[in-house]
Amino acid sequence: MGFDGRDRGAGEGQLQADRQAEVAAAAEALRAGGLVILPTETVYGLGANAADPAAVAAIFEAKGRPRFNPLIAHVADLETAARIAVFDDRAHALAREFWPGPLTIVAPIRDPEAVCDLARAGLDTVAIRVPGHPLSRAVLAAFGGAVVAPSANRSGRPSPTTYDDAMAETGDKAAAHLDGGPCAVGLESTVVSVLEGEVRLLRPGAVTRVQLQQIVGRLAEAQDDAKRSPGRLALHYAPDAPVRINAKTPEAGEAYLAFGPWPESPRVFNLSPTGDLAEAAANLFAFLRAADRIRPSAIAVAPIPEEGLGEAINDRLRRAAGYVG
Template sequence: MHTRLLHNDPQGLATAAAMLRAGGLVAFGTETVYGLGADAGNDTAVAAIYTAKGRPGINPLISHFASADAAFEQVEATPLARRLADRFWPGPLTMVLPRGTHCGISTIATAGLPTAAVRVPAGQTTQALLAACGFPVVAPSANPSGRVSPSDAQHVLAGLDGRIDAVLDCGPCRVGVESTIIDLSRDVPVLLRPGGITLEALEAACGMKLALPAGSNDARPTAPGQLSSHYAPGLPVRLDARSVTPDEALLAFGPPLPGSALVWNLSATGDLHEAAARLFAGLRFLDMEGHRRGLVGIAVQPVPGHGLGRAIRDRLIRAACPRP
């Protein structure tokens, strides 16, 4: 299969939408990361995503919509869900809700669960593509399963060239980490995955404290991003480094530690928004260049756990977990 690189123009958008309508796989940029898109109601297309990524079939997918009204046609929307949609959509928030009576999302996409994960992404190109399709589009991160998420079109091609139909080049992603996932199908809302919307902002909008998951769920995840090993480069990752050896690359935050000749600084000024936007590109660069130089691992300086730092640390912890 030849993977086409489509330009972000009317012709590229029309081609991408036509491919998705025909059951193809098209990667496209959102405000978070690049997603690998397929028609959420097409069992064959959804199954092809799992094959292209090498993704476990137990790991559900997020369905993307052009509007909140379209999303709530597929799931049972609670008053809290509508309030959060008014506050955060379009944007990097995913809600897990019970499937509606007439839900057309493939049960393959929901991994057979009675719930579905839905969101309305931001971005003019993404919105235009979803509107042109006229149906929900499942779009997990456009990379081989478990590896570092892509934040530009070239990252997608590096991992999936020849496995998918096309990539719509939407430029670099603004947020840089995946959407926050909140489970609203239970009595108490649960934060399943930290992401582009902070826990603090969510709790303020909900007017209550959110429950937090007990840990990773490798046996039966209820949403993406819950597997213990995820977002992983090839080189092993060492967290909260207070020193670095000459045979390690350094993922810095703030003033870099001395001792490494290969450094990627998430943010020299300690800005968490900048750090989130640069996280996956940094892991990719250090992994590729570190392998080329014969380095043995990636040391990561401490990142605070508040605000967007919670999402950054979540990704780093999973990147550091031994791969199965």
């Protein structure tokens, strides 16, 4: 089961008055160069004005993030995206199908001032998307420009999928913060590059390979374009405890992330008792964090099928375990 770009979800209507005040405060904080804890359907982000190098530098400092790793620019709509990046027919087709939603498109930069050089890691391309969470889109619309918003965790740590986890990680660095509830997807966005030649899949996510191929045909692999995507470090999304993947059973002292039917235990965190990949994706980072809190000798993870969302789940698990996916 993957993300359907036509399912925009609840919450598209009028925001309540208290939400409107929070949105206005967040937009003002961004204009002032501050950082904002921002909910999306994928994970919670730590947002800053993409055009402000000092604000972007504050994100790197708050996260301890390597500066060669580019950030994703979030915008309110396709029209804004097309003013910032050069979109060909394939990019437009992908955006119309999957936006708002968990797809990031890497395209040539059109307006370098809209997303500063530091946010793009010095590249001539920009990674851009329209998020699916109505609260984040409301902030983006009120702000009026692009907001870079990497996951609101310290670099290398599991991404936060709840407001409390985001606040625990980097909340003390934020001038404003919005609680949008648990993230519906729970994995970072799929990233594709739409440059010369074939469309390349740089990072798997909730928009699956099959869904992408239905729009643009065959996908090439990352190769040299991998540097244009965030989330490509070998050790990424890692808890403090070492991670052991494809473990059919846990060993003594380990916590266990099960998948499918498994006996209940205080040291077992079942990603999906029914073997549902969408449920497993939504639970992955929260359960890695929960398992880490019991201070196990390691976190063992059950085998996850590679098809559909399993490709993205296994990518994150391989990186948590210290392997390049």
